[in-house]
Each structure stands twice: as C-alpha cells, then as structure tokens.
Amino acid sequence: MGHRRRDGRPRMALWMLVALGDVVLLLVSAGLPALFALFAVVAVTVAGVAGWRMTRRAALARENELAAAGAKVTVRS
Numbered sequence: 001m002g003h004r005r006r007d008g009r010p011r012m013a014l015w016m017l018v019a020l021g022d023v024v025l026l027l028v029s030a031g032l033p034a035l036f037a038l039f040a041v042v043a044v045t046v047a048g049v050a051g052w053r054m055t056r057r058a059a060l061a062r063e064n065e066l067a068a069a070g071a072k073v074t075v076r077s
Helices: 012-030 032-069
Strands: none
Touching: 012 032
16 A cells, blocks of 8 residues: 555665765865866766667667567677
C-alpha cells in the first residue's frame, strides 16, 4: 500500500548527500582553486562516460543490423 520497505542498507541518495557535503567542506576550506579542479574532474568524467556510451551504442546498433540480416553475431563483453 503506502508504506516503504525498511532495510538496513543505505541508499545511493544517502551516499550522494555525503559526497555533496564533502565537496562543500572542501570548497569552504580550499576556496576557488578547488572549485576549478572539481569542475575539471567532473567535465572529464562526463566526457569519458559519454564517449564510452556512444561507442557502445554504435557497436550495439551494428550487432542489431547484422542480426536482422541473418548473420551470426557473437557478443563480446
């Protein structure tokens, strides 16, 4: 009905909140250079994940086209 499941495991939102608190403390103690460093790390991470996903999407599309054409497809992980 309307109740939430209760278990002892922390959720992702809790860890994200902890990480946000750590970032705030870092910025308060280190100042503006830490903000630039944090922005650079986030930008590189986002670009890397986006590039990985785009190459993976292209590989999956190629496999689907081959499968639709009736070719044997071997899936590598």
